[in-house]
Amino acid sequence: ETGVTQTPRHLVMGMTNKKSLKCEQHLGHNAMYWYKQSAKKPLELMFVYSLEERVENNSVPSRFSPECPNSSHLFLHLHTLQPEDSALYLCASSPNPGGNTIYFGEGSWLTVV
Amino acid sequence: AQRVTQPEKLLSVFKGAPVELKCNYSYSGSPELFWYVQYSRQRLQLLLRHISRESIKGFTADLNKGETSFHLKKPFAQEEDSAMYYCALFGSSNTGKLIFGQGTTLQVKP
Numbered sequence: 001e002t003g004v005t006q007t008p009r010h011l012v013m014g015m016t017n018k019k020s021l022k023c024e025q026h027l028g029h030n031a032m033y034w035y036k037q038s039a040k041k042p043l044e045l046m047f048v049y050s051l052e053e054r055v056e057n058n059s060v061p062s063r064f065s066p067e068c069p070n071s072s073h074l075f076l077h078l079h080t081l082q083p084e085d086s087a088l089y090l091c092a093s094s095p096n097p098g099g100n101t102i103y104f105g106e107g108s109w110l111t112v113v
Numbered sequence: 114a115q116r117v118t119q120p121e122k123l124l125s126v127f128k129g130a131p132v133e134l135k136c137n138y139s140y141s142g143s144p145e146l147f148w149y150v151q152y153s154r155q156r157l158q159l160l161l162r163h164i165s166r167e168s169i170k171g172f173t174a175d176l177n178k179g180e181t182s183f184h185l186k187k188p189f190a191q192e193e194d195s196a197m198y199y200c201a202l203f204g205s206s207n208t209g210k211l212i213f214g215q216g217t218t219l220q221v222k223p
């Protein structure tokens with residue numbers, strides 16, 4: 001599939017588990033993002049990466065740990081999450097971090113039990 | 114502070130009726146505004162941007178700086194327009210920060 005691909009699409013984890021969300025983009029973009037979409041809040045920007053360097057961390061708790069090994073891949077490592085962290089996590093990419101056209105993945109539905 | 118407000122969580126209209134999805138913003142500079150749409154079981158995707166002044170799927174949106182609004186309009190709604198619509202403001206150009214409103218679900222009834 002072309003575009004932005006996220007795996008897994010659905011994840012259920014316990015509060016003591018460690019899991020990871022993966023994102024891959026096939027668009028040749030230099031910037032990648034993690035957004036959180038929960039039922040009661042607007043889409044929240046979590047992290048921004050530009051050419052594998054983190055350029056923004058929006059006061060996200062340390063139980064969320066991003067990793068960008070190269071410009072095509074982005075991970076979100078999860079550990080000791082809380083039930084309120086249950087949400088849809090969206091990965092996105094854009095040609096450059098200053099670019100205003102962002103392409104989203106389909107999201108990973110996370111449920112913390 | 115930069116903020117996007119969509120006052121309606123749900124908008125329900127009949128097919129053929131006009132639609133207006135409201136969006137107001139707060140931004141100290143020259144804003145770039147967008148509408149994103151998420152159809153059922155599909156990814157969030159760009160619908161239109163104010164800078165292009167385009168009409169996509171019959172939708173238009175005009176930036177009104179005096180009222181700080183960017184309402185999305187369509188004269189005759191179709192059932193396939195049913196989706197979640199997000200208004201977004203492009204903030205800092207250094208880090209590509211796109212700020213979203215809370216979204217409005219549009220339900221077009223037959």
